[in-house]
Amino acid sequence: MPDPLNVLFVSAEAEPLVKVGGLGDVAGSLPRALRSLPLNDAGGRAIDVRLVIPFHSVITHRLPDLQLIGNFQVPHPSGPIPARVFMTTINQMPVYLIEGPPILSGTTVYSTNPIEDGEKYIFFSLASLELATRLDWKPDILHFNDWHTAIAAYELANRRKTSSSYARIKSVLSIHNLPFMGGGAETVVRSFGIPPATDDRLPVWARSFPLPLGLLAADHIIAVSPTYAQEILAPEFGCGLQDFLKTRSDCISGILNGIDEKGWDPSTDTALAGNFSVSELDQRLINKKSLLEEFQLPYSPNIPLLIMIGRIDNQKGMDLAIEGLRMVTDQPWQAILLGTGDPLLESAARSLEVELPDRVRAAIRFDLLLSHRMYAGGDMLLMPSRYEPCGLAQMIAMRYGCVPVARETGGLKDTIRDNREPGGGNGYLFKEASPAAFTVALLRALAMYPNRPAWQAMQIRGMTQDFSWKQSARAYAEIYLNLQEREPC
Numbered sequence: 001m002p003d004p005l006n007v008l009f010v011s012a013e014a015e016p017l018v019k020v021g022g023l024g025d026v027a028g029s030l031p032r033a034l035r036s037l038p039l040n041d042a043g044g045r046a047i048d049v050r051l052v053i054p055f056h057s058v059i060t061h062r063l064p065d066l067q068l069i070g071n072f073q074v075p076h077p078s079g080p081i082p083a084r085v086f087m088t089t090i091n092q093m094p095v096y097l098i099e100g101p102p103i104l105s106g107t108t109v110y111s112t113n114p115i116e117d118g119e120k121y122i123f124f125s126l127a128s129l130e131l132a133t134r135l136d137w138k139p140d141i142l143h144f145n146d147w148h149t150a151i152a153a154y155e156l157a158n159r160r161k162t163s164s165s166y167a168r169i170k171s172v173l174s175i176h177n178l179p180f181m182g183g184g185a186e187t188v189v190r191s192f193g194i195p196p197a198t199d200d201r202l203p204v205w206a207r208s209f210p211l212p213l214g215l216l217a218a219d220h221i222i223a224v225s226p227t228y229a230q231e232i233l234a235p236e237f238g239c240g241l242q243d244f245l246k247t248r249s250d251c252i253s254g255i256l257n258g259i260d261e262k263g264w265d266p267s268t269d270t271a272l273a274g275n276f277s278v279s280e281l282d283q284r285l286i287n288k289k290s291l292l293e294e295f296q297l298p299y300s301p302n303i304p305l306l307i308m309i310g311r312i313d314n315q316k317g318m319d320l321a322i323e324g325l326r327m328v329t330d331q332p333w334q335a336i337l338l339g340t341g342d343p344l345l346e347s348a349a350r351s352l353e354v355e356l357p358d359r360v361r362a363a364i365r366f367d368l369l370l371s372h373r374m375y376a377g378g379d380m381l382l383m384p385s386r387y388e389p390c391g392l393a394q395m396i397a398m399r400y401g402c403v404p405v406a407r408e409t410g411g412l413k414d415t416i417r418d419n420r421e422p423g424g425g426n427g428y429l430f431k432e433a434s435p436a437a438f439t440v441a442l443l444r445a446l447a448m449y450p451n452r453p454a455w456q457a458m459q460i461r462g463m464t465q466d467f468s469w470k471q472s473a474r475a476y477a478e479i480y481l482n483l484q485e486r487e488p489c
């Protein structure tokens with residue numbers, strides 16, 4: 001029996017310990033999917049993936065069998081910083097939690113202060129590298145995610161040159177969101193003694209930014225959907241790194257995220273007023289009625305309930321949705337918006353509620369259980385994202401029979417088939433990032449809604465689509481195995 005392939009998955013957040021957005025879903029579900037891959041899907045080798053996250057102060061719930069397993073120091077020019085490592089087991093997977101002064105000082109997972117976040121995540125990144133050589137389990141691959149852990153890929157490449165402990169470890173870096181590069185943390189990068197890059201493929205401004213440094217050094221780069229992997233090579237979505245990324249395009253793959261199909265299953269979801277499946281779709285109505293009641297909105301069979309769930313920021317297009325909804329007030333619809341983020345956009349959502357009190361509700365908070373009830377009770381999910389590396393909300397919505405109306409970009413393009421497609425689709429897409437283009441797609445959906453058989457057929461096409469990790473986990477396994485067998489590019 002060949003040795004297992006050991007992968008340490010390094011992330012800022014992971015369900016069920018801590019989730020702020022899609023990264024939390026992915027880091028909670030992909031490692032588990034990889035661990036349960038059949039041997040013949042992974043070149044005959046078991047994949048022993050383990051997870052490491054910061055021991056954020058918001059992780060206050062009791063963790064089973066939590067043990068302190070080690071202490072070490074993270075080098076810093078002004079004196080080493082102490083780190084403690086704890087271990088717990090979640091669904092049979094060992095999970096490491098790293099604690100240290102820069103992590104303990106933060107009160108939220110991400111702050112708005114780039115220096116505070118820089119100190120926390122650069123410390124965590126470097127601590128994860130220390131951890132990799134101090135366990136009696138030796139990782140073959142370190143899989144980093146986003147800017148928070150990217151600097152470790154850069155530092156790993158530096159250490160491989162001089163240290164035999166790191167010499168055989170390969171790195172993978174996933175881009176979940178390219179514009180978040182760790183900008184503002186350059187001084188922190190330098191304060192940890194990490195010199196700026198000298199490679200002139202990287203624009204000068206990016207040479208001390210954590211994500212670009214990671215992208216320069218990682219042995220393989222993954223964008224979280226095939227379309228996003230292409231989009232980041234062009235100016236519109238490349239954030240100034242497109243020319244540099246083109247030089248690395250042989251090492252970039254696009255692999256679609258999956259969702260945790262057990263955690264997101266309307267037939268067993270305990271958060272719902274009523275469970276349902278494709279064979280008992282009418283039961284779904286219980287959820288819509290209960291959700292409307294919760295928000296004190298009236299129920300009428302012919303009024304579709306529109307929902308929006310996500311971070312409220314420029315990326316997600318809350319402004320486009322608000323403006324678009326104002327343009328179609330002559331149509332029957334109700335809307336519930338759930339999210340937090342940009343204060344200006346939050347107040348725009350609240351204003352819409354004040355303007356249209358008989359049909360709009362804005363829930364400005366993070367509320368996981370409410371999100372489950374909304375996916376189950378909403379008729380349409382609005383997702384007019386300006387860019388969307390992958391997007392999970394549309395997949396969860398489809399699995400719950402809630403039809404997406406979304407912008408044709410990134411992972412939205414890869415997961416949603418427009419209803420005009422031959423054979424019928426599972427949602428509605430529009431191209432231009434404008435309220436007018438959004439309303440054209442929304443009006444098509446509103447016009448279809450009263451046609452119950454056609455609408456249900458579309459719901460069923462969404463609910464039966466494979467959004468599991470199976471295929472994608474195989475693609476990850478293939479990348480890990482290839483990296484082990486060849487010299488990095």
Ligand code: ADP
Pocket residue numbers: 020021022023025309310311338339340365366367368369371390391392393394396
């Ligand atoms: P992101 O760009 O934030 O990662 P995704 O669509 O990939 O967007 O994933 C967002 C995840 O976070 C989904 O599981 C969504 O349901 C959840 N989510 C976002 N905002 C909220 C909120 N305010 N309350 C509950 N869940 C939320």
